Amino acid sequence: MALLLPLVTGLGSMFQTTIVAIKIVNLTGSLLISSSLAAIVYKIIVDGAYSYKMLYVDHLSAVLLSILAVLTVTSMLFSISYMEKDLSHGHITFQMLRKYYGLLNVLLFTMISVLIVGNLGLMWVAVEATTLASAFLVAFYFNHSALEAAWKYIMVCTVGICLALLGTTLLYYAQVSVVGSDLNALNWLELKKISSELDPAIVKLAFIFILIGYGTKVGLAPMHTWLPDAHSQAPAPISALLSGIVLSCAAYAILRNLIVVQEVINHEFLQELLIGFGVFSIAIAIPFILVQHDLKRLLAYSSVEHMGIIMLGIGVGTTLSIYGALLHMINHAFAKSALFYMAGVITQEYQTKHIARIRGLVSTMPLVGTMFIISILAITGTPPFGIFISKFIILEAIFAKEWLSLGAGVLLLLSGIFAGMIYYCLAMAFGSKPKYRASTVSIGKPALMAMSISVVLMILTGLYIPTWLNDMLTMAASIVVGG
Amino acid sequence: MNILTILLLFTTLLLTRVSELKTAVRIIAIQSLMLALACTIVGIETGEVQTYVAAVLTVIIKAGFLPYVLIKIVATLQQEHEDHPILSFNYSSLVACIAIVLAYGLIDQALPGAGSRDALATAVAMTLIGLLLIMTRRQAVMQIMGIITMENGIYLVGLSVTKGFPLIIELGVFFDVLVAVRVLGILTYRLKLAGLSTDTSILKKLKG
Numbered sequence: 001m002a003l004l005l006p007l008v009t010g011l012g013s014m015f016q017t018t019i020v021a022i023k024i025v026n027l028t029g030s031l032l033i034s035s036s037l038a039a040i041v042y043k044i045i046v047d048g049a050y051s052y053k054m055l056y057v058d059h060l061s062a063v064l065l066s067i068l069a070v071l072t073v074t075s076m077l078f079s080i081s082y083m084e085k086d087l088s089h090g091h092i093t094f095q096m097l098r099k100y101y102g103l104l105n106v107l108l109f110t111m112i113s114v115l116i117v118g119n120l121g122l123m124w125v126a127v128e129a130t131t132l133a134s135a136f137l138v139a140f141y142f143n144h145s146a147l148e149a150a151w152k153y154i155m156v157c158t159v160g161i162c163l164a165l166l167g168t169t170l171l172y173y174a175q176v177s178v179v180g181s182d183l184n185a186l187n188w189l190e191l192k193k194i195s196s197e198l199d200p201a202i203v204k205l206a207f208i209f210i211l212i213g214y215g216t217k218v219g220l221a222p223m224h225t226w227l228p229d230a231h232s233q234a235p236a237p238i239s240a241l242l243s244g245i246v247l248s249c250a251a252y253a254i255l256r257n258l259i260v261v262q263e264v265i266n267h268e269f270l271q272e273l274l275i276g277f278g279v280f281s282i283a284i285a286i287p288f289i290l291v292q293h294d295l296k297r298l299l300a301y302s303s304v305e306h307m308g309i310i311m312l313g314i315g316v317g318t319t320l321s322i323y324g325a326l327l328h329m330i331n332h333a334f335a336k337s338a339l340f341y342m343a344g345v346i347t348q349e350y351q352t353k354h355i356a357r358i359r360g361l362v363s364t365m366p367l368v369g370t371m372f373i374i375s376i377l378a379i380t381g382t383p384p385f386g387i388f389i390s391k392f393i394i395l396e397a398i399f400a401k402e403w404l405s406l407g408a409g410v411l412l413l414l415s416g417i418f419a420g421m422i423y424y425c426l427a428m429a430f431g432s433k434p435k436y437r438a439s440t441v442s443i444g445k446p447a448l449m450a451m452s453i454s455v456v457l458m459i460l461t462g463l464y465i466p467t468w469l470n471d472m473l474t475m476a477a478s479i480v481v482g483g
Numbered sequence: 484m485n486i487l488t489i490l491l492l493f494t495t496l497l498l499t500r501v502s503e504l505k506t507a508v509r510i511i512a513i514q515s516l517m518l519a520l521a522c523t524i525v526g527i528e529t530g531e532v533q534t535y536v537a538a539v540l541t542v543i544i545k546a547g548f549l550p551y552v553l554i555k556i557v558a559t560l561q562q563e564h565e566d567h568p569i570l571s572f573n574y575s576s577l578v579a580c581i582a583i584v585l586a587y588g589l590i591d592q593a594l595p596g597a598g599s600r601d602a603l604a605t606a607v608a609m610t611l612i613g614l615l616l617i618m619t620r621r622q623a624v625m626q627i628m629g630i631i632t633m634e635n636g637i638y639l640v641g642l643s644v645t646k647g648f649p650l651i652i653e654l655g656v657f658f659d660v661l662v663a664v665r666v667l668g669i670l671t672y673r674l675k676l677a678g679l680s681t682d683t684s685i686l687k688k689l690k691g
Binding site (some may be wrong): 054121122128144145150152154157173175201228 | 605687
């Protein structure tokens with residue numbers, strides 16, 4: 001049901017002839033998608049995990065499905081204002097608008113598939129499909145830089161994902177040599193059951209390929225090179241989706257594989273691998289954040305950093321740290337999507353992505369400016385916002401393991417990133433208003449709604465985590481650890 | 484089967500030497516045909532229907548449709564050759580040979596006694612050489628060739644160690660390859676439309 005809806009909406013928007021009709025079709029479509037996702041999440045919370053033929057969902061999928069449910073609505077709301085403005089500025093034609101909504105819905109479809117299939121092979125197909133569906137959205141403006149970004153995006157990610165296919169093939173080989181080929185090929189529940197009999201050497205090799213493959217899509221350093229290009233060139237709502245949920249979907253794929261292989265390979269090897277990638281990603285983001293001239297690239301490098309933190313949390317491998325990592329996925333999705341929406345409004349208004357040319361946000365756009373400062377404070381991990389809580393949990397888990405130098409090092413790196421982000425944010429928010437822009441500007445209502453939903457949720461998760469969310473995260477974390 | 488693996492390896496090595504884009508596309512078509520043949524042989528050995536289906540799909544998609552589309556794109560590009568690859572033709576052939584040796588070493592280390600040793604080594608070598616093409620060629624179309632070679636290689640790995648994936652996964656993988664190459668083709672065409680060369684070394688505006 002949830003799979004069909006985006007397809008129908010996408011097809012619907014391809015055939016509409018007026019802007020108003022496209023808006024209505026897509027808004028109702030996204031609301032329906034979100035509510036069906038919410039229904040799935042609700043069913044998981046009440047009844048626990050359930051499966052149907054090739055599909056399987058449990059609390060871990062529920063965490064990501066709930067993020068997707070929120071982002072579907074906000075990104076659609078924001079798209080409406082953003083694309084309308086682009087249309088009126090003459091950047092795009094009406095034909096392109098239809099394609100945009102069509103592809104956006106295909107992207108939603110592929111992401112839902114990643115989260116609800118119960119089979120590592122099909123999951124590979126779905127993750128690759130998210131790349132392909134978003135490639136044209138990255139190249140959407142079809143100018144030199146957008147084409148370059150899309151080319152790099154699809155090249156790097158396809159090569160990466162090919163390696164993941166190799167890893168998946170090897171894992172399948174390990175399974176076949178134990179049980180022979182049957183219908184349960186690569187089904188992770190079956191794999192987990194027989195995991196003690198799998199050949200450790202092959203599984204280890206397979207996991208290295210899988211981690212590098214999906215890690216490319218997550219944006220882990222040093223395979224992150226496509227990420228800042230793609231995020232900076234795509235239309236703002238797409239950047240928000242890419243950063244908020246597409247990266248997390250790939251991280252989810254890694255988690256699913258991890259659940260299977262951790263029974264076979266020794267934990268220290270896995271920990272070193274994951275923590276190594278995580279810390280390296282955090283570290284590599286710093287120089288690029290400190291010397292950055294492009295607003296959207298600044299946010300993109302911050303995504304690299306946050307994906308690093310999530311990997312770190314997964315790598316530490318205790319229930320607490322994985323709880324933190326999953327909570328961090330949620331918080332990061334809300335905060336980063338809000339920031340990309342604002343970046344979209346700002347770049348459309350100032351007609352530039354150059355940080356140096358954006359000044360006096362608070363006086364030109366009081367509401368957006370204020371929310372921008374709040375969101376930057378949140379994303380850098382200032383209390384009382386959600387990201388502070390989840391970072392704190394991950395660090396607490398590290399210190400609980402008495403890895404003092406690792407914890408201290410990560411804290412140092414994070415403070416460096418805080419300094420860089422705040423410096424640029426304050427420069428943009430205050431400073432003198434540009435002379436050529438006298439009056440305050442109007443921002444579309446849907447866009448404002450999208451931003452406020454994200455900001456409000458971001459603040460809420462910092463102040464109060466409802467019981468059902470807490471239970472869901474705890475269950476999900478124990479699934480990962482091996483419950 | 485042995486003759487087939489040798490021929491497959493030969494076509495892959497040939498790819499490191501061509502500069503004419505059209506020739507490269509034809510070589511890929513032949514390579515995919517041979518892959519389909521290998522698929523059929525495995526099908527005869529195991530007697531499973533799905534392997535035949537995979538063979539037919541390989542012929543239609545990888546040896547038929549994709550080369551057709553790529554040839555059409557190349558035709559619109561007029562004067563585009565791989566003139567000055569990042570690694571010259573001689574050196575890339577040499578590296579490709581090293582890759583073959585490496586492949587044998589790798590499978591002896593990691594997968595001793597899995598399937599046929601030669602087919603597996605060929606498969607790994609094809610994957611590595613595909614990667615080499617992607618990294619050292621400037622022409623967009625040549626990089627696409629690299630991706631197809633790499634995918635063919637991984638497919639052969641699957642074929643020689645597990646007799647292929649279950650049909651539903653297989654179909655998904657085929658669909659993804661089809662769409663990936665199609666998308667890359669359209670991007671290449673767009674590069675051309677934007678008045679740019681399809682030499683990807685001009686794509687270095689985005690930095691930092």
